[in-house]
Amino acid sequence: MYSQGLIGADGATHEDAAFLEAFQARIDAELKIEPNDPMPAGYRKTLVRQIAQHAHSEIVGMLPEGNWITRAPTLRRKAALLAKVQDEGGHGLYLYSAAETLGVSREELVDQLLSGKAKYSSIFNYPAITWADIGTIGWLVDGAAIMNQIPLCRCSFGPYARAMIRVCKEESFHQRQGYEIMLTLSRGSEEQKAMAQDALNRWWWPSLMMFGPHDADSTHSDQSMAWKIKRFTNDELRQKFIDATVPQAEFLGLTMPDPDMKWNEEKGGYDHGEIDWDEFWRVVKGDGICNRDRMKARRKAHDDNAWVREAALAYADKAAARETAVAAE
């Protein structure tokens, strides 16, 4: 999500040099920027885009997992999954509020998601086919999210950084519950082990794509680094994720679906095979396996709940009118 949020984010800005220099000096001094502080229009625009996309990813991210709550194999797993999905909803809400401090309304943000104008992470356009997918999502998808989100706790924009601190505190449980599922399956029957391997095969490459395009193909990245919206490049974070994850897969006794994956003593990290960027762009542009389903589900939820929003507002208006009437007596 997160680093994909900067795809196409145009940090172009038109303030005079003195203003930009003073702003950069604050950033370089590690001073946080708060909502009412002067900031370049490009900084504001980039952040609204990234935070909103991050929020949308949390919300749409509830769909593949939410689908499994009723089918969790035990009550323990069901309670954990329910709590995790609820957390993701919470993450979306923290992030929407952070974006709103920059002057965009919640309604506009939701509208941008539902109209397809705003994107969410490519990863949520893949289906969760078996129970092992739920383990893999927690392990890899939340694992990749954590890699991305930890440096965001030091993002130069105060409200985003604070929201990320809350989110990061909650994420660790998500990854652990996923890994525990994988551990159980990989220590289970042959069928269960095969199910775990199959899920890893399908989720590994899309998880690597979560970090966004290679640095060389990643436009506007330099400006975001200079403004300290971003602290590490896409490739740096992807490498960290791979290096942390390969030993975890080995512990499970599973094989990474990448024949070119091997330890590189010199760089002190793993080399990996080429990522299928055509697939990545196809999914980003709307042609993944589940893009249409996900959007359909979000729009349906929004429409089906319209009457609740209307009723709540009507009730609040009536109660307020009654209070004014009583006060006037």
Next chain:
Amino acid sequence: MTEKNTPLWEVFIRARNGLSHKHVGSLHAVDSEMALQAARDVYTRRGEGQSVWVVRSSDIVASDPSEKEVMFEPTGSKIYRHPTFYDIPEDVGHM
């Protein structure tokens, strides 16, 4: 269909007795009752709080950031308000 926007609320939480309420974020709700319930669900899923305040964002009066200097600068020059301004011989001991 034209939907009216749902009002914004600021949420403050007291983590435990002995601490003051601290701003934790905001949320949308139509009235104070729903704002409190939503604050509980969104901001206290892991025992983060003993007490919650919600305040309509539009009811908060804030200082103008463009007047930051006029507002806070005068205290910067009043160094005599700090203990280190005063010279007391070391022999006197801790004071």
